[in-house]
Amino acid sequence: MDENTPIGRADGGDRYGHLIEHIQDAVVEFELTDGVPVVVGVNRAFTETFGYEAADARGEVLNDLIVPVWLRDEAHALDDRTSAGEITYQRVKRETADGLREFLYRGIPYADDRSDEGGFAVYTDLSGFVQNERRARVMNRVLRHNLRNKANVIVSHTARLLDAFDGQSAERTDAVAAVERAADALQRLTEEAGEIHRVLNAAEVTKTIDCVPTVRRVVETHRRESPDAAIDTDLPTSMAVRATGHLDVALDSLVDNAIRHNPSETPRVRVRVVAEAPGWTTVHVEDDGPPIPADERDVVTGDAEITPTRHGSGLGLWLVKWTVETFGGELSFDESDLGGNDVRVRLPRP
Known part of the structure; x- marks a missing residue:
């Protein structure tokens, strides 16, 4: 195939090649070599999304180009x-020119008698839709549930305080402590909601920064x-991200x-910065x-659905x-050798 020939034209399918070249989904035609997908051709949307020119992608292993190292087993299962x-x-999650994004992947083999020779991979970008949907659902569930509950605590314990004003000191102390905890939680929830709003509506463009000074400032604070x-x-x-x-x-x-x-009276925390797979x-x-409850982790990572009773205890992890x-x-998320949690923030390197 000539390097300027779009997908579908190798066998004379000019009309289909013209269609594939101009649809918004990223499309790859590949051959299977020992079960490994090798790029035959890509359309314009693939080049724009993943950052590889057609001539540069052709002949390369598709998984090496766009599948993060930690998701290779999943990709191999799809290839099989x-x-x-x-x-x-x-x-699926794939590595694009702008970092990780979520896609609907469709693997379409050639006709039955050629299925072991190759096929097509189609990637429909879901990132914007999925993120907006989940953000709206989380904000709705968490704010409605948590604000209502904390407000109820404040109201009920304030009533107790008034009713038991002349009662035993221990009862008043417990009620005051409950009100203080609820008020503190409400204040924190409001601050986190404000930060989320600022982050999601920021005009600041992603750039290259050294993350080590940022970590040091946070730790010292x-x-x-x-x-x-x-x-x-x-x-x-130093570490540029x-x-x-x-x-x-x-x-x-x-x-x-x-x-x-x-x-614990002396909580232990360790912050590490590690260069991982190429580019991360x-x-x-x-x-x-x-440990962070499994239900909370699964909802945040997307492994479990958000429901009226399962949406996370606050907005911190969502932030x-x-x-x-x-x-x-x-x-x-993972387990730490300290005995608790290992919360991991994976960042693309320039």
Whole structure:
């Protein structure tokens, strides 16, 4: 195939090639070599989305171009299904010219008698739709549920305080403490909602920054504000990533959560910056506190649906997730060797 020949023209399908070349979905034609998809041709939308010119992509392994290293097993499973002649539909994350984005993937093998030879991969960008839908649902669920509950606590305990004003001191103390906790939670929820609004409506363009000074500033702030906490770092001299000034908001929220939700008198926190797979850096915020509930993690990562009773206990992790996604990055969770959580912010490198 000539390097300027669009998909579909190799066999004389000029009309179909013209259609594929001008649709908005990214389309790749590939051959399967030992079960591995090798690019035969791409359309204009693929070039614009993933940043590879047709001539540069042709002959390369598709997974090497656009599948993040940590998602290769998933991609291999999809390739096996294509090789077996199956038409496959699945939501996937792929590495674009602007970082990670979510797509509806459709793997379409050639006709049955050629299914093991290759086929087509079609990527429909879902990022904007999925993010907007989930943001609206989370803000609706969390704000309605949490604001209502905290307001009810304040009202009911205020009534108790008034009724028991002349009662025992212990009862008054408990009621006052409950009101203070609820008021503090409401204030924090309002601040997080405000930060989310600022992040999502910011005009600031993603650029290249050194994330190490940002991490140091966040850590030093929390060392001053929480002197009982032991906050360690493991940082390189510098690490360039694609982000904006909002990165400090996300990291501040994670370190604050690691301290705030740890009942220990001396919470342990460790912040590490690690160069990962080619083109990626991960900031680890680790602690020795109680594990983040699985339901909360799964809702935030998208592994579980948002429901009236399952939407997360607050907006802190959503703030981090949506901030990182504006950089083309990803939020994920694991266990730390400190005994608690390892919350990971994966960022693209320039």
